[in-house]
Amino acid sequence: MTVVKSRPFREKQGKILLEGRRLIADALKAGAVPKVFFFSRLEYIKELPIEKLKGVSLIKVKFEDIKDWSDLVTPQGIMGIFAKPDHVKMTYPETQLRHTLPILLICDNLRDPGNLGTILRSAAGVGCSKVILTKGCVDAWEPKVLRAGMGAHFQVPIINNVDWEAVPNYLPADTRVYVADNCGLYTQAQAQAQMSNKASDCGWVCDRRPLQFHKYEEEEENLESAANKGWLPELEVQSYDSDWTEAPAAVVIGGESSGVSLESLQLAESTGGGRLLIPIVPGADGLSSAMAASVLLFEGKRQLRARAGRLSGDGSRH
Numbered sequence: 001m002t003v004v005k006s007r008p009f010r011e012k013q014g015k016i017l018l019e020g021r022r023l024i025a026d027a028l029k030a031g032a033v034p035k036v037f038f039f040s041r042l043e044y045i046k047e048l049p050i051e052k053l054k055g056v057s058l059i060k061v062k063f064e065d066i067k068d069w070s071d072l073v074t075p076q077g078i079m080g081i082f083a084k085p086d087h088v089k090m091t092y093p094e095t096q097l098r099h100t101l102p103i104l105l106i107c108d109n110l111r112d113p114g115n116l117g118t119i120l121r122s123a124a125g126v127g128c129s130k131v132i133l134t135k136g137c138v139d140a141w142e143p144k145v146l147r148a149g150m151g152a153h154f155q156v157p158i159i160n161n162v163d164w165e166a167v168p169n170y171l172p173a174d175t176r177v178y179v180a181d182n183c184g185l186y187t188q189a190q191a192q193a194q195m196s197n198k199a200s201d202c203g204w205v206c207d208r209r210p211l212q213f214h215k216y217e218e219e220e221e222n223l224e225s226a227a228n229k230g231w232l233p234e235l236e237v238q239s240y241d242s243d244w245t246e247a248p249a250a251v252v253i254g255g256e257s258s259g260v261s262l263e264s265l266q267l268a269e270s271t272g273g274g275r276l277l278i279p280i281v282p283g284a285d286g287l288s289s290a291m292a293a294s295v296l297l298f299e300g301k302r303q304l305r306a307r308a309g310r311l312s313g314d315g316s317r318h
Contacts, residue, residue, distance in 0.1 A: 117148020
């Protein structure tokens with residue numbers, strides 16, 4: 001079980017561990033392929049669709065063993081090893097597909113399993129078309145992420161471990177990328193530079209390679225020439241409740257400790273996107289990545305519903 005829970009096992013063997021009756025039922029419904037079930041009572045197996053059990057190893061064990069293996073506070077007596085799901089082959093719930101919106105989420109340097117699980121729940125609740133996890137994020141199929149996701153893994157397509165160079169391949173045509181990192185420093189630097197028209201106030205940008213803030217200082221050059229050198233892409237800063245869903249939108253959420261990568265800022269610039277700001281009281285700690293993602297995704301949904309309402313109202317008047 002220790003091996004099964006490890007990331008190398010998931011990546012090399014292409015298998016994941018699922019625990020709990022509801023999560024296993026959701027996985028089977030979505031078309032995930034089971035390999036082995038460990039169970040303490042036969043009734044737990046009888047609850048599963050019989051046609052899904054062909055060729056699956058069924059191993060009865062003591063409940064005490066499952067308690068030892070389990071990550072749950074209250075173990076449910078059944079665990080399953082599945083082939084790692086492929087989002088292309090999955091069958092997502094019909095209600096989910098009917099409510100899918102032209103909004104997708106890109107997770108950048110998200111390391112906290114609980115945060116990622118919560119973000120996936122929000123993405124499923126909003127109706128995101130997909131979630132892309134760039135390299136450097138915690139594995140979506142890690143047990144803690146699965147636990148926090150509460151079944152969201154089988155409601156919204158998740159594309160794991162994507163290089164930034166490949167991200168545009170997963171974006172619909174005309175998608176605009178909007179960045180909401182948690183550094184807060186980028187915006188301060190840009191605002192200061194715009195006021196003084198100099199970057200001598202010091203600009204900061206999160207670079208994904210060392211995963212630290214990188215500082216640049218230029219006495220003579222303004223922000224524009226700094227951007228021309230590739231240090232700091234020029235991005236329009238707009239309030240989170242301004243209209244940013246006219247075209248298909250992708251929202252980038254950065255990790256709380258490392259923020260967003262330079263690549264995400266460059267992608268936002270190249271697609272005509274921008275930076276979305278959620279105003280908070282000065283001096284207060286910034287929102288968690290999960291909170292920021294939820295605010296932005298549901299705001300995007302509100303905008304789309306409001307636009308649809310206006311269009312239907314115009315149509316009825318004509």
